[in-house]
């Protein structure tokens with residue numbers, strides 16, 4: 001479902017964030033991406049999600065080579081993913097409901113369909129009763145769950161979560177991991193980037209680890 | 218239905234944003250309206266002058282005034298000489314006839330009554346069959362040299378000058394419109410840029426979750442459209458006020474010049490609207506596209 005071949009990313013300014021990364025993730029798999037801070041986890045997630053472009057190498061999603069896609073085709077690629085961003089990217093001047101509704105609005109869902117789906121997504125993460133609130137009034141954990149609701153509202157086939165447990169206490173983190181496992185059980189391919197070993201232990205999921213931009217065996 | 222819903226919500230959102238800063242928006246619209254209405258007003262004035270100069274050119278006549286002491290004999294000579302030379306209608310106005318006509322004008326009647334002698338010369342009015350100002354001018358030069366002719370009045374001369382002046386002025390007005398148009402585009406560009414800055418995060422997030430360029434540009438194009446429409450309407454309104462009240466003061470001054478300002482046609486009123494809307498859309502498009510390019514790089 002996701003294949004990268006010899007993917008490298010060099011940022012303007014010369015920093016080499018990824019070096020010749022080749023990996024393959026099957027449909028329905030749940031994978032953890034680990035590594036120290038600065039190892040290139042976020043960079044790899046962004047390349048897979050069509051948010052940034054690789055300097056060299058090729059990435060194939062569902063049989064589509066995304067390096068061949070034009071700029072105007074990228075938005076449609078991004079709609080296949082649910083993305084939980086490391087820095088949240090919540091709109092603080094919009095309600096919880098609107099934040100989750102945004103991807104649906106962009107994809108052109110009807111008003112009633114949007115309402116139904118947003119409520120369902122908020123219900124899954126336990127934020128239904130806060131739909132009218134501003135994200136500012138939510139706790140850190142609630143904000144993380146809001147991001148997850150926004151990522152799953154499109155019913156994506158692939159969920160990319162970059163540090164979804166951020167600075168949460170271990171109990172909370174376990175709840176969130178359980179949530180991802182539930183999505184995975186219904187067939188969603190899940191990729192989670194984390195440097196939090198507690199999150200991975202004893203899950204039996206595949207672990208891909210990066211070190212200074214290179215894949216570690 | 219859904220297509221409509223998406224656009225409607227973006228549109229109503231743009232409107233509400235527009236009125237969230239009512240004073241700024243209002244001043245902006247007023248500025249646009251004034252900037253547009255000035256060249257429009259000038260154009261209408263010139264159009265009036267243009268009509269006038271064309272009318273003049275079409276009704277060009279020669280007024281041949283004889284010397285005051287001309288006898289009936291001389292008049293006859295003049296008549297035959299003119300008939301030989303001139304192809305067209307020749308009308309003779311006797312000096313007594315001229316005086317009585319003058320006295321019909323209430324402004325001069327008292328003055329005429331107090332005159333001892335008739336100061337008005339005999340007059341021939343020559344109206345050519347074909348309108349050829351050049352030919353008429355050469356005829357006028359010949360007649361002017363006849364000993365019994367005091368003066369030849371010829372108005373095609375300054376009518377022609379007026380016409381070229383009007384033409385030149387129209388070009389100048391067009392140039393001004395062009396410059397104002399450029400100013401328009403850049404002003405909308407900055408306004409939209411401000412709007413974009415306010416909504417920077419929203420644009421970024423929307424882009425991240427799969428918004429197309431068209432989706433991102435849409436609210437700003439609507440914003441530009443609203444701004445352009447209101448600015449254009451403001452210009453039309455100013456012109457309307459000018460026609461209704463300003464003209465009352467202007468018309469008495471223009472009438473002696475023979476200039477009549479016509480009621481603006483639907484086209485004249487539609488032009489600034491279309492201009493304003495399309496230039497605003499252009500500015501909004503340039504601005505939002507510029508930002509998109511920046512965030513995508």
Ligand SMILES: Nc1ncnc2c1ncn2[C@@H]1O[C@H](COP(=O)(O)OP(=O)(O)OP(=O)(O)O)[C@@H](O)[C@H]1O
Nearest residue numbers: 011012015017036037038039040041042043044195
């Ligand atoms: N936009 C950018 N421009 C320049 N350099 C960047 C950019 N984004 C990331 N980098 C660099 O690339 C390297 C990898 O960054 P990345 O964010 O992928 O690390 P990470 O593994 O996600 O780290 P963390 O665990 O702290 O989130 C870092 O050294 C970072 O400084």
Ligand SMILES: [Mg+2]
Nearest residue numbers: 041042086162
């Ligand atoms: Mg990261």
